[in-house]
Amino acid sequence: MTRMSPVATSRTPVWAPAGAATKTVEKPAADTETRTQKPWNVVVHDDPVTLMSYVTRVFMDVFRYSQAKAHRLMMEVHTTGRSVVWTGAREQAETYVTRLQAFHLLATLEPSEG
Amino acid sequence: MYVVLHQDGSRWLRQATPLCVDTVQRMFEWIESSDPRVQKRLYPDTFRDPAEEAAWRKLMQTELEHLVLSRREIIQRDLAKLRRDGPGLYRFPIGKGHDKAWLSALNAARLALFALHDLRPEHMEAEPEDLDGDDERQLALVRIHIMGFLQELLLHGGAGEGVGDA
Numbered sequence: 001m002t003r004m005s006p007v008a009t010s011r012t013p014v015w016a017p018a019g020a021a022t023k024t025v026e027k028p029a030a031d032t033e034t035r036t037q038k039p040w041n042v043v044v045h046d047d048p049v050t051l052m053s054y055v056t057r058v059f060m061d062v063f064r065y066s067q068a069k070a071h072r073l074m075m076e077v078h079t080t081g082r083s084v085v086w087t088g089a090r091e092q093a094e095t096y097v098t099r100l101q102a103f104h105l106l107a108t109l110e111p112s113e114g
Numbered sequence: 115m116y117v118v119l120h121q122d123g124s125r126w127l128r129q130a131t132p133l134c135v136d137t138v139q140r141m142f143e144w145i146e147s148s149d150p151r152v153q154k155r156l157y158p159d160t161f162r163d164p165a166e167e168a169a170w171r172k173l174m175q176t177e178l179e180h181l182v183l184s185r186r187e188i189i190q191r192d193l194a195k196l197r198r199d200g201p202g203l204y205r206f207p208i209g210k211g212h213d214k215a216w217l218s219a220l221n222a223a224r225l226a227l228f229a230l231h232d233l234r235p236e237h238m239e240a241e242p243e244d245l246d247g248d249d250e251r252q253l254a255l256v257r258i259h260i261m262g263f264l265q266e267l268l269l270h271g272g273a274g275e276g277v278g279d280a
Binding site: 047048049050051053054057097098101102103104106107108109110 | 156157158159160161162174177178181217218221222224225228234235238258262265266269270
């Protein structure tokens with residue numbers, strides 16, 4: 001999802017001698033750079049229909065969590081309405097949220113505050 | 115109803131009632147409904163930011179819809195093997211490696227029926243006959259419970275199998 005765009009990062013400064021070379025290099029656009037570096041939360045929200053045992057199994061398979069951890073996170077979703085089930089790089093977070101949505105869990109992405 | 119593990123790795127649902135069979139045969143009718151209530155639940159918003167959400171949806175909704183199609187094909191192949199299993203009852207297989215497709219389709223169909231009939235969280239704890247005088251909603255709730263029972267059978271009955279990589 002992260003796109004690289006060509007941007008001139010080294011313009012010829014006004015004090016440089018005439019004819020000085022302008023160097024253009026590939027660098028991530030500033031906003032993209034910020035987005036990729038900032039950690040993102042994968043959040044799962046409670047819904048009244050999906051079985052608790054199914055949610056636990058999906059957590060175990062998508063994240064390779066132990067049954068105990070998957071169960072604890074599922075209970076957090078059930079009792080508080082939501083749980084941050086994973087935090088990290090945006091691209092990986094997008095992969096995880098896609099897999100959770102493929103199993104029809106209510107999953108969203110949000111920037112991590114921490 | 116119960117599940118039997120076969121030597122080829124498939125599992126067979128035995129003694130399935132006509133309502134159970136009718137429910138699993140109609141799952142994709144509900145999942146693929148164009149009703150906005152179903153669409154909203156099966157393809158929910160992922161980002162708070164509208165621009166991010168629009169870009170995400172453009173990329174991902176088609177992918178998720180393709181996944182639903184491939185699950186439908188898997189389940190239709192299994193249901194093509196539907197057989198009688200005693201008077202008024204049926205059996206059908208959940209093919210080896212098909213658990214993931216079945217589990218997620220059952221979940222999607224439960225969610226879709228819940229949305230289509232405007233059911234509320236408290237209804238999930240109620241008896242179907244407690245729903246005020248609406249036969250369609252009562253039947254929808256029964257179907258939701260049947261599909262939940264099938265999910266539990268798949269999750270706990272017979273050889274365990276993950277739901278990853280569906």
